[in-house]
Amino acid sequence: MVNAPAGAPAAAPAGADRPSPACLSAAQIGEARLLASAVSSWYLNTIDPFSPHAQNVESRLRHPVHVVTRRLLYGNIHAAQKSDVEAHASDLESLFNDDDAEIKEGPEQLTRRTEARMEAFLASIAVALREDEVEAGEEHMDDNGAAPKARKKEGGKGGKDKKKVKKQQLGESPPAKAVRARSGSSAHRIYRQIDRGELLYRLELYCRALRRMRAMMDADPSKPMEECVIRYESKKGIRSYVRIIVQNYLRNVDCVRDVQKTLMNLVLRATLILLSVEVWCPELRETVHRLASEYEHKVSFASLAFLSSPDNSAETHLAPLLTHYFEYLQMNWESLVSKCELERMLRTVLDADLRHFFKNAVFHSVGHILDECRRERESLDNIALPPPWVGGGDAKDADEAMARYCSDPAVVKQALRDLRREVITVNGQMLPPSHSHTELAEHLGEILNSNQLVSPRKSMTMSRRRSTKKRMSNYASDFGFGLELESDFSGTESDASLASKVDVGLVDRLARRLLISASRTGTGGDAYFIVRDLFGGEEVEVVPHHSSGKANVNQGTIEIIVKMSSVIIKQHAKYDIFSKPIVNDSDALIQFHTTTTETIQLQQSREGPLTLKEKKTSMTGWRTLAIRPAYYERIPQMH
Secondary structure, three states: OOOOOOOOOOOOOOOOOOOOHOOOOOHHHHHHHHHHHHHHHHEEEEOOOOHHHHHHHHHHHHHHHHHHHHHHHHOHHHHOOOOOHHHHHHHHHHHOOOOOOOOOOOOOOOHHHHHHHHHHHHHHHHHHOOOEEEEEOOOOOOOOOOHHHHHHHHHOOOHHHHHHHHHHOOOOOOOHHHHOOOOOOOEEEEEOOOOOHHHHHHHHHHHHHHHHHHHHHHHHHHHOOOOOOOOHOOOOHHHHHHHHHHHHHHHHHHHHHHHHHHHHHHHHHHHHHOOOOOOHHHHHHHHHHHHHHHHHHHHHHHHHHOOOHHHHHHHHHHHHHHHHHHHHHHHHHHHHHHHHHHHHHHHHOOOHHHHHHHHHHHOOOHHHHHHHHHHOOOHHHEEEEEEOOOOOOOOHHHHHHHHHHOOHHHHHHEEEEEEEEEEEEOOOEEEEOOOOHHHHHHHHHHHHOOOOOOOHHHHHHHHHHHHHHHHOOOOOOOOOOOHHHHOOHHHHHHHHHHOOOEOOOHHHHHHHHHHHHHHOHHHHHHHHHHHHHHHHHOOEEEEHHHHHHHOOOOEEEEEEOOOOOOOOOOOOEEEEEEEEEEOOOOOOOEEEEEEEEEEEEEEEEEEOOEEEEOOOOOOOOEEEEEEOOOOOEEEOOOO
């Protein structure tokens, strides 16, 4: 049985601690039902019975669902409960009929997670019927010997075409126009389509979730839209999702070998809808795999012993397993969404082949790891990290994203706490600790606009010489990069403040960039999660260097390098890999160094005094992560 993790509290009652906006009124439920009915009626009246169900979903259902999604989240949904219901329905139908219609409700695009919910919903409907469910020639009958219901809507003319279908079944020729349109086909294949009742049922559940999101957004417009609302689902709503999966499963499974594959596919698609995410994390996949395996075992035993029919087995064994699974989602939705978002990030930034290799490779020694890292050096040195606002919300540019990030007092407080653990230098000068965003900006401005910036060229010469000596004895000499080497820049360009003043707005943006990059719970944790994904595993643990117990060593340093043409922010970190379980006196198996680099392009402004301002480009906010093993000396073997 799939249960919540050990120690987790029992499932809370559906109505416990539920915010009032999340509890839909009868009027709000009616609005959702009306829109769902409008979509299902239009779709079944316009589908092509000679096209497969999945093809009809893509060509005829996608646009209406998109229109209704926008209407529920951003449009005038209250018209559905007023006297102008007919006008409201007519407006929807006109939008449904025009695929290229400009939808002016809401932002230009749906949020990434809302779009993911919609795509998962359409995909779940597309797999509601198997592709081989087709009727041809004289076999145009369902299991009961009657014409399928979807055929009543053939050609979008309602029940008027019922007689035509019967005539074709009796051997009469179809209209000449239809014959010419399908003259290239040897047989007239009429595909089975989704039942009206099932489609309406699914659409109503989808629209209710969106209506709940809208109600919560209207109750407090200052808060971002809450995308995942599964925790507010009632027990009746959960039973509805269970019923859909059970019916779909029984319709799609013919033999025992299809049980696990089909069941996992259906449950994971439903999970994407309920959590409103694009991909499922490994924990969800493992949980669903256990659910499917347990049910497969019970079904196999019952079938062999002739104890139960498939329908009875699904009702007796599958429904309870699914109910427990959805309760597990309700209790752990927040952590599961975070893990799914992390998995999405890893799939986005890491090459699939590179990730598969390192996650499945078995390394026999440190030298083996170094050899493989050397072979993949180009990929490990150039991992592109997108800005946090790309696909991460409604923010369209850096200013809006950073302003939103820094407007949350709790987030800023934690970021400042993380920032004080770092050693920050600006063109070689130490940045004093800061206790607020304003104080951080003041310290940055004082250093950048002072005439005391010195070129670090001379101070770097000795460190480079020491590094050169060090590299000569390294086993992985081509991997060696000490943190001190990352400050290599032109001394002439570094003295930017001597030639011009830095714009106040640029100083504020730099302060916000520092908060974002230093936050270990935000983008500052990207390096850790990527190293853990590539080099962690069931038998080893990736630990930030300062937490290994050896200590008084900083987690990393942040360098800000100001030039006349750009500002470069480099964040360095070290990660140790230990065998599990970790004991106090154990040594790390290997250590990895990471450097995350962001370049801010500058331009000179000649409006009044000469100042440096940020220049927006297509790469604004993008960062590059480099991962390399630490230095290791080759020890000569004694013979």
